[in-house]
Amino acid sequence: MTTRRHVLEWLAAAPVLSACSGGGADLPDPAAAWRDPGAAEADVRRFALAHAILAPNPHNTQPWLVDLDDGDAITLYCDLDRRLPFTDPLDRQITIGCGCFLELYRMAAGMGGYWPTIEFFPEGEPTPRLDTRPIARVTLGPQQQQPNGYPTSAQITRRRTNRKPFEARVPDATMLDELVNAVVGMGEEYTGAMFWTNEAARVAQARDLVWRAWDRELRTEGAAAETYEWLRFGREEIARHLDGLSIDAPGIGIFRILGQLDREELIDPNSEANKTAARDWRELAMTSPAFVWLTSNGDTPGARLNAGRAYARFALAASDAGLAIHPWSQALQEYQEMADLYAEMRTFLAPPEGDTVQMLVRIGYGQDVPPSPRRGVDAILRPPSP
Numbered sequence: 001m002t003t004r005r006h007v008l009e010w011l012a013a014a015p016v017l018s019a020c021s022g023g024g025a026d027l028p029d030p031a032a033a034w035r036d037p038g039a040a041e042a043d044v045r046r047f048a049l050a051h052a053i054l055a056p057n058p059h060n061t062q063p064w065l066v067d068l069d070d071g072d073a074i075t076l077y078c079d080l081d082r083r084l085p086f087t088d089p090l091d092r093q094i095t096i097g098c099g100c101f102l103e104l105y106r107m108a109a110g111m112g113g114y115w116p117t118i119e120f121f122p123e124g125e126p127t128p129r130l131d132t133r134p135i136a137r138v139t140l141g142p143q144q145q146q147p148n149g150y151p152t153s154a155q156i157t158r159r160r161t162n163r164k165p166f167e168a169r170v171p172d173a174t175m176l177d178e179l180v181n182a183v184v185g186m187g188e189e190y191t192g193a194m195f196w197t198n199e200a201a202r203v204a205q206a207r208d209l210v211w212r213a214w215d216r217e218l219r220t221e222g223a224a225a226e227t228y229e230w231l232r233f234g235r236e237e238i239a240r241h242l243d244g245l246s247i248d249a250p251g252i253g254i255f256r257i258l259g260q261l262d263r264e265e266l267i268d269p270n271s272e273a274n275k276t277a278a279r280d281w282r283e284l285a286m287t288s289p290a291f292v293w294l295t296s297n298g299d300t301p302g303a304r305l306n307a308g309r310a311y312a313r314f315a316l317a318a319s320d321a322g323l324a325i326h327p328w329s330q331a332l333q334e335y336q337e338m339a340d341l342y343a344e345m346r347t348f349l350a351p352p353e354g355d356t357v358q359m360l361v362r363i364g365y366g367q368d369v370p371p372s373p374r375r376g377v378d379a380i381l382r383p384p385s386p
């Protein structure tokens with residue numbers, strides 16, 4: 001029998017859970033986009049887009065809008081309504097998610113022998129936040145005679161954000177260095193750096209820091225309210241939206257109807273639901289065997305896009321190596337209530353002078369998790385202008 005306690009435990013894993021089964025007779029399958037993406041597409045750009053939409057992105061808002069231009073190019077825009085203004089006031093993380101999208105697009109085009117050129121912000125870099133101008137224009141260019149692709153592109157459909165507790169087994173230095181190489185292999189386009197620690201004392205400090213930042217976010221009303229907007233409860237809601245953070249468990253609909261998982265409950269840090277969530281998220285932090293962080297030199301919109309491209313490469317390489325990863329971004333966020341922990345994070349991670357820490361991730365070995373929902377390619381295409 002499903003008990004309230006049982007449901008709260010599922011909820012704790014909140015953004016842990018992702019639906020992968022069908023959403024009901026008339027509803028789309030939230031995991032459909034992950035199976036053989038673009039298989040039926042004759043247009044290479046649509047094939048590449050079917051892969052790009054599988055990119056990691058904050059809260060799974062999928063903030064992408066695309067114009068299929070004449071010829072062999074696409075233009076990427078940010079869907080400005082899919083940003084996270086409270087926790088991401090500079091659109092830094094949303095821009096990283098766009099960088100992830102571009103890297104997967106490029107890799108998927110590479111499967112067909114194309115080596116696209118990516119022009120960032122062709123109408124100028126927006127500042128201080130993203131605006132209606134394009135984020136990038138990507139041109140396929142000529143097909144190469146001997147395509148050799150990217151070795152990790154097969155991981156595009158296997159990569160996951162893993163919000164399960166990790167095993168005590170610690171990834172070793174050789175493995176972690178190989179992940180650094182996957183990112184550094186981007187060459188001059190990426191001017192940041194990647195670091196890791198698996199050393200017990202440093203890991204203990206990092207666990208404590210990420211945990212306190214998570215707890216701070218829970219206790220910051222604006223942040224909790226923003227996350228609430230992107231939670232999707234139960235199969236039907238997940239299948240209707242195909243975005244956001246899925247929370248599914250048998251009986252969850254009943255608790256929603258009873259008002260025990262409503263907005264008030266979920267933005268109250270002292271509610272039973274959130275006490276249970278906090279206990280389980282603390283366990284996720286405290287079982288982290290190692291951490292990786294990625295920086296960019298400077299923090300311009302272009303540097304953020306390249307950080308996103310680097311993160312995508314890292315995520316695929318980790319998946320290829322059988323490692324589970326899970327970003328913990330709270331201490332990197334630029335809102336006022338996080339300012340002291342942000343400063344503590346910088347002191348602790350000690351990025352090179354002039355660098356911004358763009359991603360902080362726990363890494364280890366964990367059980368498989370299902371894919372998160374995606375809306376499909378048609379949902380991100382802008383209607384052609386009249």
Ligand SMILES: Cc1cc2nc3c(=O)[nH]c(=O)nc-3n(C[C@H](O)[C@H](O)[C@H](O)COP(=O)(O)O)c2cc1C
Binds near residue numbers: 055326327329
């Ligand atoms: C810039 C960025 C920041 C993220 N921060 C977090 C985070 O703090 N906590 C978390 O659980 N997931 C975080 N994620 C992971 C996203 O929530 C995840 O990519 C999204 O839900 C889609 O799921 P998927 O990666 O399994 O496809 C982050 C992803 C990106 C790109």
